[in-house]
Amino acid sequence: MAELDESYFSSEEIRSDDERSNIISQLLPKVIKIAKNNTLGYKETFAQVEPTEFTSLADLNKLPVLRKSDLLNKQKAYPPFGGFERSDENASTHFFQSPGPIYEPGIKGKDWGRFAPFLYASGVRRGFRLQNCFSYHLTPAGMMFEEGALRIGTKVLPAGTGQTELQAKAASFLKTQVYAGTPDFLYKILEKGDELSLDLTCIKIACVGGGALFPNLRKAYSERGIKCLQSYATADLGNIALETIEDEPLIVDEGVLVEIVYPGTGDPVEPGEIGEVLVTNLNLEYPLIRFATGDMSAIASGKSACGRTNMRIVGWRGRADQAAKVKGMFVRPEQIREFISRHPEIFKARVEIKLVGNQDELTLKLEVNAENEIDYSLTVRDIIQLRANIVKVKPNSLPVDGIIIDDQR
Secondary structure, three states: OOOOOOOOOOOHHHHOOHHHHHHHHHHHHEEEEEEEHOOOOOOOOOOOOHHHOOOOOHHHHOOOOOHHHHHHHHHOOOOOOOOOOOOOOOOOOOEEEEEOEEEEEEEEEOOOOOOOOHHHHOOOOOOOOOOOOOOOOOOOOHHHHHHHHHHHOOOEEEOOOOOOHHHHHHHHOOOOOOOOOOOOHHHHHHHHHHOOOOOOOOOOOOEEEEEEOHHHHHHHHOOOOOEEEEEEEOOOOEEEEEEOOOOOOOOEEOOEEEEEEEOOOOOOOOOOOEEEEEEEEEEOOOOOOEEEEEEOOOOOOOOOOOOOOOOOOOOOOEEOOOEEEOOOEEOOOOOOHOOOOOOOOHHHHEEEEEEEOOOOEEEEEEEOOOOOOOHHHHHHHHHHOOOOOEEEEEOOOOOOOOOOOOOOO
């Protein structure tokens, strides 16, 4: 184990790959076992699962994907959390609600969302003053960031959202050094501060999430002397990955395992290819296994220059649900995946939808070898139930952008 210095929140962040794999091989079977034996949510789907067979990230491919729709349906059957919480523990102290509505648990005093490492990596330290502008109303973001700050020993102003004049005045009076909230709301506070002739030069760090951090916005903060870094998180899972160096790939949080898969399936994409983000949290009290975020990303090669050693992802690259309606019928990524599975000689497929003369036109582009003379029209009709123009292209000629259904209408 590398020697820990004050740059890192915990020694977990600088483990070797072998050390990390060894810990995962011990912890993952425990997570699977608890999910199987101590939750109602996994009772049926994991009935035939043997936990000891799951000791690595690659082993997770044997398990089904858990989608938000599954979570929503389970919560109707087993309120409030779908039976995914440990039935023998019931340690939750909070209930949260996200659109759906979907309900999430929270436990006070445990850095439930694992945001302390992100805040620490951003430069937040004990005794700093943090203005928490994430919502405290129904959603868990406010509490998650607060718990992370308190874990470090940072003092928190639970500001919540809105009321920019009061926010600006509070920041100026309390001399808060850290902003936590969505990327754009800080700019509104700063503008209001300028309007009121308030000194807000005390704000030196912005820890943002829950929205797009555009380059011009980050540049505007930098010009004011504010270092702005972002995290990637969800209400269900907490922190998934964190930025430690501006515009560099995000480092996966030590409390989760991340897979990148072909959209609509659980099948892994090729290294570096964009796909859907699946997350398995290693939370023994609320295990979510192969949870589909619906977000698109890709694994980034190499290690971070900051010294943290976990795998990295490139950040958000769109949404995975690329379903499109053509002539009254839905075309979905999983249909294209099924099509490819029937024809192993196809390397990759991409659907293009255009409007030609006010009529939908469907084209299916297939990467195949030059000598391929197979007629795929019957398989297309069988799976998609639509006619399609089939265009054969040479291998490695289709874009590697994660788009399976390119709706150009």
